Amino acid sequence: MLVWSRPGRMLIWTVFALLFGVLFLAPLAVILLSSLADQWNGVLPSGLTVEHYSDVMQGAAWKAMQASLITGCLASALALVSGTWAALALRVQDATLARVLGLLFFIPSAVPSVSVGLGLLVAFSHPPLLLNGTIAIVMIAHFVLISAFTFGNVSAGLARLSPDFEQVASSLGARPAYRLWHVTLPLLTPYLVAAFGLSFALSMGELGATVMVYPPGWVTLPVSIFSLTDRGDVFAGAALTMVLVAVTLLLLLGLERLTGRQTR
Amino acid sequence: MADAAILPAQITRKVPGRLWIVPPAALLALLFFYPLVLIVQQAFTDDSGMANVAEFVRVLHARFFLNALINTITISVAATAGCLIVGLVLGLILAFVPFPGSGVIARLIDTFIALPTFLVTLAFTFLYGSAGMLNAGLMEVFSLQAPPVNFLYSTWGVVLAEVTVYSPFVLRPLLAAFSLVDRGQIEAASVLGARPFRIVRQVILPAAVPALIAGGSLCLLLTVNEFGIVLFIGAKGVITLPLLIYSKAIQESAYQVACIIAVINIALSLGLFGLYRFAAGRLGA
Numbered sequence: 001m002l003v004w005s006r007p008g009r010m011l012i013w014t015v016f017a018l019l020f021g022v023l024f025l026a027p028l029a030v031i032l033l034s035s036l037a038d039q040w041n042g043v044l045p046s047g048l049t050v051e052h053y054s055d056v057m058q059g060a061a062w063k064a065m066q067a068s069l070i071t072g073c074l075a076s077a078l079a080l081v082s083g084t085w086a087a088l089a090l091r092v093q094d095a096t097l098a099r100v101l102g103l104l105f106f107i108p109s110a111v112p113s114v115s116v117g118l119g120l121l122v123a124f125s126h127p128p129l130l131l132n133g134t135i136a137i138v139m140i141a142h143f144v145l146i147s148a149f150t151f152g153n154v155s156a157g158l159a160r161l162s163p164d165f166e167q168v169a170s171s172l173g174a175r176p177a178y179r180l181w182h183v184t185l186p187l188l189t190p191y192l193v194a195a196f197g198l199s200f201a202l203s204m205g206e207l208g209a210t211v212m213v214y215p216p217g218w219v220t221l222p223v224s225i226f227s228l229t230d231r232g233d234v235f236a237g238a239a240l241t242m243v244l245v246a247v248t249l250l251l252l253l254g255l256e257r258l259t260g261r262q263t264r
Numbered sequence: 265m266a267d268a269a270i271l272p273a274q275i276t277r278k279v280p281g282r283l284w285i286v287p288p289a290a291l292l293a294l295l296f297f298y299p300l301v302l303i304v305q306q307a308f309t310d311d312s313g314m315a316n317v318a319e320f321v322r323v324l325h326a327r328f329f330l331n332a333l334i335n336t337i338t339i340s341v342a343a344t345a346g347c348l349i350v351g352l353v354l355g356l357i358l359a360f361v362p363f364p365g366s367g368v369i370a371r372l373i374d375t376f377i378a379l380p381t382f383l384v385t386l387a388f389t390f391l392y393g394s395a396g397m398l399n400a401g402l403m404e405v406f407s408l409q410a411p412p413v414n415f416l417y418s419t420w421g422v423v424l425a426e427v428t429v430y431s432p433f434v435l436r437p438l439l440a441a442f443s444l445v446d447r448g449q450i451e452a453a454s455v456l457g458a459r460p461f462r463i464v465r466q467v468i469l470p471a472a473v474p475a476l477i478a479g480g481s482l483c484l485l486l487t488v489n490e491f492g493i494v495l496f497i498g499a500k501g502v503i504t505l506p507l508l509i510y511s512k513a514i515q516e517s518a519y520q521v522a523c524i525i526a527v528i529n530i531a532l533s534l535g536l537f538g539l540y541r542f543a544a545g546r547l548g549a
Contacts, residue, residue, distance in 0.1 A: 012357055013357070013363050015357070019350065020369065020373075023431070028387070030390045031386060031390070082292075083288075085287065089281065090285060093285060101285065101289065103541075107534070107537070111533055112506045112509075112526075113489065114506040115526040116299070118303060119526075122303060198378070201378040201379075202378075204380070207382060208489075208491035208510075212510065234389065241386055245379060248379065
C-alpha cells in the first residue's frame with residue numbers, strides 16, 4: 001500500500017475508475033447498447049430491440065460465423081501441430097541453430113498482417129500452386145499469423161517443464177515415441193490448450209490478411225462487420241461484434257476451465 | 265555435482281531426431297518466407313519481369329507514400345507514449361493502491377488482448393462520432409447547432425483507439441515487474457517520511473524501466489502494423505502504411521507499388537521487432 005490517507009486513496013481510485021471506465025468499460029458497454037438500440041438520435045437510444053440480432057442471425061451473418069469458426073478451428077489446429085512439433089524438434093538442435101530457428105518461427109508475428117496477405121496473393125496466384133480465390137488461402141493466412149503465437153506458448157511451456165520426468169521415463173527404457181506420447185505431451189497439455197485458445201481468439205478477430213485474400217463465398221466475421229458498418233448499418237455491425245466477442249470470451253473461459261482442471 | 269554428470273546432455277546426444285525440425289521449417293518457408301521473398305522481388309521488377317529500381321525510387325518520393333509514412337510514425341509514437349502513461353498509471357494503482365476487486369479488473373483488462381482491435385473504433389463512433397453520445401449530449405445541453413467534438417476522424421481518434429487496445433501490452437509486463445518489488449522497501453521509505461510521488465520515482469520506477477521498454481517497443485511494433493482501427497475509422501486524411509498497401513493492392517490493383525510499400529513497412533516492423541527482442545531479452549524474458 002503506497003497511499004495511506006483515506007482521501008488520497010479515494011482520489012486515486014477515482015482516477016482509476018475514470019480511466020478504466022472511459023477506456024475499457026465504455027466501449028464494451030456502448031457496443032452492447034448499440035446492438036440493442038432501436039433508434040439512436042440523442043444521448044441514449046430511444047428504445048431497445050433484439051431485431052439486429054435476429055437480422056444478423058439469418059443468412060449472410062450466420063455463414064460468416066461458420067466461416068470464422070471453421071477457419072479458426074482448422075488454422076489453430078494446424079498451428080498447434082506445427083508449433084508443438086517445431087518447439088519439440090528445436091530441443092535436440094545445438095544451441096546456436098535453435099536460437100536462430102526459434103527467431104525465424106517468431107518473425108511472422110512481427111510482419112504486418114496486410115503484408116502477409118499481399119505475399120500470399122503474389123505467391124499463390126499462378127500455377128503450380130494456384131490458391132487465390134480458394135478457401136485454403138484464408139486458412140493459410142490465419143495459420144501463418146497465429147503460428148508464431150502457438151510456437152511461443154508451447155516453447156515457454158516446454159522451458160518450464162522439469163526434465164526429470166522424461167529422464168526417469170528414459171532410464172526406465174521408454175522409447176522416444178512412447179515418452180513423447182505418454183510423458184511430454186500430457187505434461188504440456190495445459191500450455192497446448194492455452195495456445196489453442198489464444199490462436200483461436202486471434203483468428204476470430206483477424207482482419208488485415210483476410211481482407212486481402214478472402215474469396216466471395218468465405219467472408220469471416222470481422223470482414224462482414226466491416227462491410228456492414230462501411231454500408232452504414234452500424235447497429236447490425238455492433239450486434240455482429242457482440243456475437244464475435246461473446247463467442248471469443250466463451251471459448252477462452254471454457255478452455256481456462258479445462259486447463260484449470262488439468263493442472264490441479 | 266553428482267547430478268550434473270547425468271544431466272540432459274545424454275538425452276540430447278542420444279536422440280537422433282535432428283531432422284524432425286524439417287517439416288515445420290519447410291511449412292514456414294513455403295507459406296511465409298517464400299511469399300516474403302516474392303514481395304521483395306516484385307518490388308524491384310516491373311510487369312515485364314525486368315529489374316526496375318526507378319519505380320521504387322519514385323514511390324519513395326511520392327507524396328502519398330511520405331504522408332502515409334509520417335502518419336504511421338506519428339500515430340505509433342503518440343499511441344505508444346499514451347500506452348506507457350496509461351499502463352503505468354493503471355499498473356501503479358493496481359499493484360500499490362489495490363482496491364477490492366482489483367485482481368478481477370486486471371484480468372478483465374488482460375482479456376482485451378484477445379478482442380479484435382476494430383471493436384474499439386466501432387464503439388468510439390457511437391461515443392465520440394458526429395452523432396455519438398458525447399456530441400448529442402453537448403448539443404442538447406448547450407443547444408449547439410453543430411457537433412463540437414470532432415477528433416474521432418483525425419489522427420487523434422486513431423491514437424486514442426490504439427491506446428485503449430494496446431495499453432494492456434504495457435500493463436502486463438509492468439504488473440509482473442511490480443510483483444517483484446520489495447514491499448518492505450516501500451514501507452521503510454514511507455515510514456521514513458517519503459511522499460508517494462518520491463517513492464514512485466526513486467524506488468518503483470527504476471524497477472519498472474525494463475518492463476516499460478519491453479512493453480513500449482512491443483506497442484511501437486503493434487501500432488506500426490495496426491490495420492483494423494485505421495480501416496474502421498475510414499477517414500480520408502488518416503492513411504497509414506498498412507492501409508496504403510491494402511488500397512493499392514485491392515482497390516487499384518497496383519501490385520508493384522503495394523509490394524514496394526510492403527517492403528518498407530516490413531523493414532520498419534522487423535527493426536522494431538529486433539528492438540523488442542533486445543528489450544525483452546534484457547528484461548530476462
